[in-house]
Amino acid sequence: MPLTPAIRVLSVDLSIVHKAYLISRPQAAIVIMNCYDHRRDHLQCSLYTVSNDVITEILARVASSSLPDLCSLRCANKLLHGLADDIYVFKHVSMERIPPIPWWPFSVDALSFLQRCLQSHNPEALYRLGMIEFFNKVQFKAGVALLERATSFSHDGATYVLGMILLCGEDEESRLHGIDVLDELEEALHRRSRCGYKISDCRKKCQRILSSMWVKCSLRQQEHACENGCKRNSGRGWDADDCNGFNCKSCKWDYELKLFRSLFTNS
Template structure:
């Protein structure tokens, strides 16, 4: 069966099952098809390859660009990951933008949606050779003006944040971002 090369089809087709296949095994037709999808700005492809470049390939600008483009296609996981990455960048403009993006997506998705984003990121990070020591060595601190964090982060059960019945009971945006950063840094594998 011939797969259409038309940009519209390549942009819209779901490639999740192809991405999830064992990437260690070379398959020229799969690789060619995925490259065509990426050239056509397939949002799933942009997110996956952006994360590969950012977290495993140390091609930070290229990876961030692809993640940002996936977020423009309203891929919720891309917005979540982009918010975290920008928060962890250390650059003031990016930190502010990251906090705005992350709080916005958390308000939109609520419990189960955020759990899905966390799991996707965790599973991805545990499936690659993580090489981005810029993130792993620079954990940011989000200062809550009300100083809620000490109470919140000292009494939490990490497993609860991956539970499908997760309900977010934190109302402070600063504390929510601090919690997501804490979870993100717990997800990070050791740098290879």
């Protein structure tokens, strides 16, 4: 099989690896694996001339896109096997293929993998465990702490749930903090609008997790009367599944909280 131009260049001079993280993540994995298929000996010698930090960055980007690709690279040689176990790689590894709530009995390898993700502060792993601690084990402080940790790494789902929890706080300070958290999340989603990810998507992801566990608690919505007599604007085609169309932030997020609380009746 003839080499593609990208593979030929990489086989001759691995300095291009320094630029690999600029291309799409799956392509980075394919380029490296194809080079092993075609020029194994030459690549193995040249790979050791590349900075470990650069290779680790590539592995982390591959991990965030495809766990199977990461496993393939991990098995390629001793160097990649060692670097693939780096904390930075586990922090970014995708958990898309991992069930939201693993069922027991769990294999030793799978359990070890999840523990490594948590120890590496993988945001998705922290988010999932936070959901379990709060809604299943009823360990509220532990659950909130995990969700706050995941939120500090800009995890959309954790930020959303944390905002919902804060909205249900008994004091006004907690409620206002929740509104700020959700406003910041919405702004961040707008900045990444090309991805098409919305607040309703955060809620739907929560629903998938809640539906896979035994929910032992729900959130109690505090009564809140809008001083402005705010009502949702009608006649603009607003979807009942989103929180748009309100004149004030407080009523907007109250409506979203209502949608979120409806998940517990279906979980």
